[in-house]
Amino acid sequence: MARLTSLLTSALAVFGANAASSVLDLIPSNFDDVVLKSGKPALVEFFAPWCGHCKTLAPVYEELAAGFEFAKDKVVIGKVDADDHKELGRRFGVQGFPTLKWFDGKSDTPEDYKGGRDLDSLTAFIREKTALKPKTKKAAPSQVEMLNDSTFKKLIGGDKDVLVAFTAPWCGHCKTLAPIWETLATDFASEPSVLIAKVDAEAPNAKATAQDQGVSSYPTIKYFPKGSSEAMPYNGGRSEADFVTFLNEKAGTHRAVGGGLDATAGTIAALDSVVSKFTGGAGLAEVAEEATKAAASLKDKYAEYYVKVFGKVKDNEGYVEKELKRLTGLLKKGGLAPEKVDDLISRSNILRKFMSDQGKSEL
Numbered sequence: 001m002a003r004l005t006s007l008l009t010s011a012l013a014v015f016g017a018n019a020a021s022s023v024l025d026l027i028p029s030n031f032d033d034v035v036l037k038s039g040k041p042a043l044v045e046f047f048a049p050w051c052g053h054c055k056t057l058a059p060v061y062e063e064l065a066a067g068f069e070f071a072k073d074k075v076v077i078g079k080v081d082a083d084d085h086k087e088l089g090r091r092f093g094v095q096g097f098p099t100l101k102w103f104d105g106k107s108d109t110p111e112d113y114k115g116g117r118d119l120d121s122l123t124a125f126i127r128e129k130t131a132l133k134p135k136t137k138k139a140a141p142s143q144v145e146m147l148n149d150s151t152f153k154k155l156i157g158g159d160k161d162v163l164v165a166f167t168a169p170w171c172g173h174c175k176t177l178a179p180i181w182e183t184l185a186t187d188f189a190s191e192p193s194v195l196i197a198k199v200d201a202e203a204p205n206a207k208a209t210a211q212d213q214g215v216s217s218y219p220t221i222k223y224f225p226k227g228s229s230e231a232m233p234y235n236g237g238r239s240e241a242d243f244v245t246f247l248n249e250k251a252g253t254h255r256a257v258g259g260g261l262d263a264t265a266g267t268i269a270a271l272d273s274v275v276s277k278f279t280g281g282a283g284l285a286e287v288a289e290e291a292t293k294a295a296a297s298l299k300d301k302y303a304e305y306y307v308k309v310f311g312k313v314k315d316n317e318g319y320v321e322k323e324l325k326r327l328t329g330l331l332k333k334g335g336l337a338p339e340k341v342d343d344l345i346s347r348s349n350i351l352r353k354f355m356s357d358q359g360k361s362e363l
């Protein structure tokens, strides 16, 4: 076993770039130990790096292996670069790529896999052979709102600012955009008034909308401010940061790339100016009263928070520093609901306004 472990470790070292993969890389030095003598059955793909069908299979195979990863002591899902290791391919009569073979873990005579190269067929095969049920990690649900003709009419012009990407299934730039769009939607998931949406311009139930909108190239991105069905075309860059900046500007949000909030979130200019009088040396009682008045007209929970901080400072001079430290600690600890994180960042931003000028430049 020690030898096997060291072989596997060296295999992993060789294929270090694939360390996150659930598919085991098989090479001449580990093949016999892992596939023929381990007593564990193995599905082995013989592939060549230049082969198109192999590239198509790769993500499916990866998903298959991830599903059976929990049972890796019972079944191996592996692959052989048979271009690099021609002798291994030759030994098992591999003539085309990809070739999939099932080894029972005891004999060196594999069985050809003749099923489909889709995930369902491959999974069914392993299930039948091993009686193991795959465990699929449920992907986090998408925060992108797929709109069809009826939901588009309902949501656009409503109480949300909506950024819509019109896409087509065959469009390469849309595929590039897709993961960025998912990330963007996650960044804005706890922003109740912003919606990141998508219209599949070729879906039968959404086609008419794309036509109405005059969409003729993909992806086309449009912004619909709340209350308006008049689109604003989006022609900016297509990075997460580009979209976040655009939305912050248009929708008045304070999102940061990655889903957090920027340093202005929660802060209110009118109250900041009251706070700066205080940090500039004005009397506490006087500014506290001014803040209370300003907050009363704003009816905003963070405006109330300014008032609360003034109250605390009156009783406890070191309050701001201590409280900021406490909130920073909570944020560092992590594991909080996104709304809670937003709230703590907003309050921290306000507290920083109360620090003396010297403190400000430090933070």
Ligand SMILES: *[C@@H]1O[C@H](CO)[C@@H](O)[C@H](O)[C@H]1NC(C)=O
Binding pocket: 147, 148, 149, 150, 151, 205
């Ligand atoms: C449009 O989407 C909504 C929500 O996903 C769904 O309930 C509705 O059935 C869809 N309408 C059509 C025509 O597909």
